[in-house]
Amino acid sequence: KSIGTGYASGKIILMGEHSVVYGEPAIAFPFSGTGIQATIRANKLESWIESSFFHGPLSKAPNTMRNVTILLWQLVKYFKIPEPFYLKIESSIPAERGMGSSAAVAVAITRAVFDWMEEPMTQKKVLHFVNQAETVAHGNPSGIDATTISGTEPILYQKGIGFQSFQLNMDAFLVVADTGIKGQTRKAVRDIAQLMELRPYETNKQMQTLGKLTTQAQQAVLQNQPHILGDCMNQAQGLLRLLGTSNRQLDHLIETALENQALGAKLTGGGRGGCMIALAEDETSGRRLQQILLDAGARNTWIEGLGVYAHV
């Protein structure tokens, strides 16, 4: 095939970020509001990357793109690709905002190379490559981003155990707002690991409570109980703040949402910047919330119906 293409959407963690690293369950779904398109073809002289972040020869790619360069190297080795290539990456996922841009770039590239090589793809094969890239990007990833993004449905994920797909079936809307500040997933994950050493009893208890809240939240989603989900989100945010993963801008957007009829609000993803999510009773209040959050300083907002997957 002369050209290979691959697409991957972003992801939203509804409940369970950070505690998922310690074996607790988490809920996440592919987020159709944003995505990454990768296109690959042969090139004459040398391998070349074209992206908004970096464009130039692969050999000169910056260290911050090590996840991509290592992934490409693995794919070249696996497919025994003999020739230089030209890879174009187009993204609408804001980088480092808890939306899984690093996993999405890896999934999109892997899919593009499989398409180019005309090799049938399974989620398992894609994950094999993507998980390696994620380890480079995040240090100690739980695997939730890669698993969510390489699939098509909401999942309940547990590290080391696997995932279960389920349907979102709720008459409610989720508003996502970007603080515009780069999150610090890697650092937040490391700091929590330190807390775990310093105060193991207390920190473990907090992780377990986050896990219980995730299980309650899943029941609420399955039984279409938005108020209970909202309550779980608020309690999770309280704990995430205690664990040091929130920050001033996230707190500000979360408070603003709660003052304006959101049923619940919390950070999503690694935290310390990045995005927050707020639960709205219906589309009208969700759209109103989007505007209010923009006025309160959000860089960008999205809205997603939590019942959409029920109809796919």
Ligand code: MEV
């Ligand atoms: C990042 O999207 C989610 C975290 O729980 C880290 C991980 O699971 O690897 C913060």
